[in-house]
Amino acid sequence: MIGNLRGLGAGLLIALVATEAACGDRDRPAGAIEGGRRPRALVVSRAASQRAAAPAASKRILFGDLHVHTTYSIDALVFSLSLFGGEGTHPLADACDFARHCSALDFFSINDHAEGLTPERWERTKQSIRECNALAGDPEDPDLVAFVGWEWTQAEGTPEAHYGHKNVIFPGLSDEELPARPITSLPPGTMGRARGAWLLRGLQVIGAFGWDNAADLLWLIQRLTEVPDCELGVDSRRLPPDCRENASTPAELFEKLAQWGFGTLVIPHGLAWGKHAPPGARIDNQLSRAQHVAEQQRLIEVFSGHGNSEEFRTWRELETDHEGEPVCREPTPDFLPCCWRAGEIMRSRCGDLPEAECQARVEEARHLASKAKNSPHRVFPDTRPEDWLDCDQCRDCFKPAMNLRPGQTAQYSLAISNFESPKPLRFRWGFIASSDDHRARPGTGYKQFARPRMTDARGFQSPWVDRLSRRWIIGRQRDAQRAQAVSEEVRGFRDLLDVERVASFMYPGGLVAVHADHRDRRGIWDALVRREVYGTSGPRILLWFDLLNAAGSPAPMGSAVVLSEAPRFEVRAVGGFVQKPGCPPESRGALSAQRLERLCQGECYHPSDERHPIVAIEVVRIRPQARPGEDVAPLIEDPWRRFSCEPAAAGCVVEFEDPDYLADGRDSVYYVRALQEETPAINAANLRTEFDAAGRALRTTPCHGNYRTAFADDCLAPIRERAWSSPIFVDQPAHTARAPGGPD
Numbered sequence: 001m002i003g004n005l006r007g008l009g010a011g012l013l014i015a016l017v018a019t020e021a022a023c024g025d026r027d028r029p030a031g032a033i034e035g036g037r038r039p040r041a042l043v044v045s046r047a048a049s050q051r052a053a054a055p056a057a058s059k060r061i062l063f064g065d066l067h068v069h070t071t072y073s074i075d076a077l078v079f080s081l082s083l084f085g086g087e088g089t090h091p092l093a094d095a096c097d098f099a100r101h102c103s104a105l106d107f108f109s110i111n112d113h114a115e116g117l118t119p120e121r122w123e124r125t126k127q128s129i130r131e132c133n134a135l136a137g138d139p140e141d142p143d144l145v146a147f148v149g150w151e152w153t154q155a156e157g158t159p160e161a162h163y164g165h166k167n168v169i170f171p172g173l174s175d176e177e178l179p180a181r182p183i184t185s186l187p188p189g190t191m192g193r194a195r196g197a198w199l200l201r202g203l204q205v206i207g208a209f210g211w212d213n214a215a216d217l218l219w220l221i222q223r224l225t226e227v228p229d230c231e232l233g234v235d236s237r238r239l240p241p242d243c244r245e246n247a248s249t250p251a252e253l254f255e256k257l258a259q260w261g262f263g264t265l266v267i268p269h270g271l272a273w274g275k276h277a278p279p280g281a282r283i284d285n286q287l288s289r290a291q292h293v294a295e296q297q298r299l300i301e302v303f304s305g306h307g308n309s310e311e312f313r314t315w316r317e318l319e320t321d322h323e324g325e326p327v328c329r330e331p332t333p334d335f336l337p338c339c340w341r342a343g344e345i346m347r348s349r350c351g352d353l354p355e356a357e358c359q360a361r362v363e364e365a366r367h368l369a370s371k372a373k374n375s376p377h378r379v380f381p382d383t384r385p386e387d388w389l390d391c392d393q394c395r396d397c398f399k400p401a402m403n404l405r406p407g408q409t410a411q412y413s414l415a416i417s418n419f420e421s422p423k424p425l426r427f428r429w430g431f432i433a434s435s436d437d438h439r440a441r442p443g444t445g446y447k448q449f450a451r452p453r454m455t456d457a458r459g460f461q462s463p464w465v466d467r468l469s470r471r472w473i474i475g476r477q478r479d480a481q482r483a484q485a486v487s488e489e490v491r492g493f494r495d496l497l498d499v500e501r502v503a504s505f506m507y508p509g510g511l512v513a514v515h516a517d518h519r520d521r522r523g524i525w526d527a528l529v530r531r532e533v534y535g536t537s538g539p540r541i542l543l544w545f546d547l548l549n550a551a552g553s554p555a556p557m558g559s560a561v562v563l564s565e566a567p568r569f570e571v572r573a574v575g576g577f578v579q580k581p582g583c584p585p586e587s588r589g590a591l592s593a594q595r596l597e598r599l600c601q602g603e604c605y606h607p608s609d610e611r612h613p614i615v616a617i618e619v620v621r622i623r624p625q626a627r628p629g630e631d632v633a634p635l636i637e638d639p640w641r642r643f644s645c646e647p648a649a650a651g652c653v654v655e656f657e658d659p660d661y662l663a664d665g666r667d668s669v670y671y672v673r674a675l676q677e678e679t680p681a682i683n684a685a686n687l688r689t690e691f692d693a694a695g696r697a698l699r700t701t702p703c704h705g706n707y708r709t710a711f712a713d714d715c716l717a718p719i720r721e722r723a724w725s726s727p728i729f730v731d732q733p734a735h736t737a738r739a740p741g742g743p744d
């Protein structure tokens with residue numbers, strides 16, 4: 001997940017390929033799909049088991065993954081290198097076979113980073129997805145539906161200019177239903193600055209040593225520099241197919257997509273992940289009619305293999321004074337600022353310095369770390385992750401994103417309003433989860449195993465390579481007794497390779513579930529557009545959430561209604577199946593033993609007849625801002641209600657109402673979480689922090705992606721896996737509302 005490619009050139013490749021380079025003048029194909037359609041009897045039997053769990057349900061629940069990368073994404077290709085313990089390339093065909101025969105999904109989409117999709121790769125992407133669908137059998141009753149898309153990957157160093165990442169997905173498959181080219185987030189001229197780099201020219205004369213993946217990377221970067229930027233100001237439909245089309249803001253992206261006129265879903269994801277979002281980033285800058293087109297941006301990804309972006313917290317990761325200068329606040333029981341920790345690291349290094357000088361250097365370290373944006377650890381380049389304890393992390397979030405940005409969370413987004421027009425604008429999106437997998441493995445969360453393969457945790461597997469590269473990636477400590485300023489130049493490719501701190505916050509992916517009228521392409525797409533969707537952290541939890549007293553009939557999750565009485569709701573949840581070891585006969589028969597082992601790592605979705613019990617239902621209520629400047633924190637009630645569930649194979653059913661709705665006179669948003677019993681999960685304890693009696697962090701034991709944690713160690717800890725419903729938006733009638741609702 002590269003924020004941008006502005007740093008491409010000689011420097012970006014030195015540490016990466018100097019030890020693993022080869023000449024190459026070719027691209028990799030999309031691969032060959034090996035397995036065919038799953039037996040119809042298997043699909044029918046699994047549908048029957050769902051009906052048995054919910055005989056009154058009129059729609060079927062289908063599970064998928066709308067965030068999947070192959071090694072056509074540059075970052076995925078980088079981390080496929082053996083330097084990082086990579087397995088080699090994973091082409092598009094792998095995603096099709098994995099979705100069918102490893103994770104047994106109903107649908108998925110390909111979302112390679114647009115920045116790395118040459119015209120040839122875009123054509124191969126479309127063709128491979130067509131081939132995957134062609135094997136699905138009857139188009140009205142397919143075993144698997146595959147969608148075409150890409151990821152628009154934007155990141156900037158300032159909160160005002162940062163918009164984050166978005167997956168763009170299309171319902172159709174033919175050339176007439178898809179854009180001629182993907183749209184990147186690169187400013188024009190970005191790739192041209194890498195053209196002719198001396199290292200690229202020099203590496204072309206190096207003999208072939210069999211390091212094919214490094215050769216692929218060199219070939220790709222060189223090819224990308226050859227693709228010209230599209231002419232500015234020209235309608236997308238009139239541009240040649242072999243140019244690179246760029247959109248540096250969401251407004252530009254939406255404008256270009258509108259020119260094609262296709263049905264499109266644009267899904268923001270991972271917005272709260274502090275690896276890319278700068279401290280202080282808030283989603284407010286996207287709540288405008290130019291930067292947010294509600295008809296297309298109807299969903300948001302609240303969970304992926306890169307963490308949970310749902311939960312708001314009141315602590316601020318960035319504080320500033322009246323002049324806009326960063327200020328380092330003292331720790332609180334629930335949050336340790338990295339800037340403060342930088343001061344304590346400096347204090348431990350004072351040695352025989354005079355007390356006044358020591359304190360001055362402590363304050364200096366705090367100030368420099370506050371100004372270092374995403375990289376406070378670089379003020380002391382010789383430190384290790386353990387030295388920073390759990391600074392800047394959410395201590396009580398479920399599978400949190402690293403360095404959570406509260407102003408980018410889903411809860412925060414639902415609480416804010418834009419009052420620039422008489423009718424306030426608000427975000428109204430459904431909740432989904434997906435994997436953000438970078439090894440062509442859709443739906444990795446079916447079992448908690450093989451951490452280095454089923455998550456994006458990675459790192460240098462050789463101690464000497466780690467030591468050799470660290471100085472280039474992190475920097476050199478010039479004075480052990482003094483913090484040092486962090487240069488803006490560390491952003492870009494070197495920031496991508498700074499993976500040591502991130503590995504403890506990588507998980508097997510989540511799933512998106514749809515309530516569909518039919519299991520075909522149109523049925524799935526229509527459910528996504530209706531927002532009749534939910535997300536899970538991996539298990540196939542069955543979840544229904546309905547407003548019972550909506551006009552006409554119950555309104556399902558994702559609905560927006562006007563109500564003049566207290567809303568009444570029903571929640572029904574059934575736990576996911578307990579998994580059996582290994583792979584079912586259908587998977588073993590569909591793929592060769594070698595391919596089954598490489599793709600599935602010997603473990604597939606293999607449900608038993610037993611389900612995990614649901615232990616609790618939590619209700620979150622959010623009342624969006626009713627006036628400019630209203631404090632957001634009191635408007636987010638999490639949980640507003642909590643219901644314990646008795647363990648039962650039939651699941652849990654809860655009814656509740658909101659008696660405050662009419663008295664408050666405010667529009668309200670409700671969604672629910674269904675929690676399963678505790679089970680072991682990868683990285684569920686993150687940094688495995690130990691605290692003293694006062695709640696202060698004493699030490700951490702990170703789950704490294706590199707050689708420092710055993711390759712076979714899955715870093716398991718107990719946690720309650722869960723499902724998040726899409727919200728139901730309940731608006732006051734116009735004559736009683738104190739604040740009118742936004743558009744649907």
